[in-house]
Amino acid sequence: CAAVPPTTPLEGDSGWRRHAEAVGRITAWDLQGRVALTLEGEAWHASLLWQQLPDSYRLRLSSPLGQGVAMVEGRAGEVRIALPDGTRDRAADAETLLRRHLGWRLPVDGLAWWVRGLPRPGPEARPRFDDAGRLVRLEQSGWRIDYLDYVRVGGQDLPRRVFLASDHLEVRLVVSHWTLPPDGG
């Protein structure tokens, strides 16, 4: 779902709760970065542009030399994908489309929380925090997520490097720019 409810499951100390509450209020962003996906012994590099609004998002993946590789646009209940070979497809969620066309089992809804350094609301989460009250590692929904470093953006700490691993896929993300709307969305 593209809609991003503001609250998150909060345990951990007060530092974490304050941090999570503040970051949870961010529901719109432009994220520019690079991602490396490793699946069955083959790695695949792309640059990523993630434009998120409270009720919709657009993900664009391009090869290092800028060629478009995939574009995913989502609104509550409907997600569309466009691929360079002209394929256009629609489904209720992004994960179905990414699996169908690119072979990745990637929970994009979950990513919208994990990329902010938050557990997704609902599934059981096993977090580990650093002394600044930020996530260092999170295990949730069959993924192990490591937060290597954070960057200060608009008064909040947001992840800069995130490595995610499930049993069949590894995703490494580095953010070169976080851009937040003035009121945080």
Add this chain to the structure above:
Amino acid sequence: AAADTDRLTRFLSDTRALRATFTQEVRDMDGAVMERSTGTMVLERPDRFRWDYLEPAEQHVISDGRTLWLYDPELLQVSVRPLGQALANTPALLLGGDLGRLEENFIVTPLDDQEGIHWYELVPRDPEAVFQQMLIGFRGETLAQMELTDHLGQSTRLTFSDVEANPGLDPALFGFTPPPGVDVIGEGG
């Protein structure tokens, strides 16, 4: 006036090696800039090249003619694959490729000059090519710009400066040895 293709042909036949700095700008189908990066590039025929992206972040695309390395230091990872299957019809291969394959792989059309730049349009004959159309622009005999449009309406403009034709190049430039701590994924050609 639209020159014939001899300038492009001369460039491909006379330029055995090249060194330049570049800026790369990727625009979406509405023309908004999605990404801007700068770096340096070297190439040597056939098929040896090295694109070192420096800003906003370091990334390296290296080929020794058989193997392609894509190294991202911040992601602590290098992906390795045979060059052949990785880069058919892309600019890196074209600039490094030989003249014979140009006509074989592309429909070449000289365009009218614009602001002192002589443009050529190259349309890949293979519909599966990574991009729909490529423009190459020369200022005099020197490579000035390239512009690639892909099937998603995205365009990448490469602007070259400090262009040196046939510089002496250290062969080690076209190899790669992963530093410690970097994950190596895949095998070469």
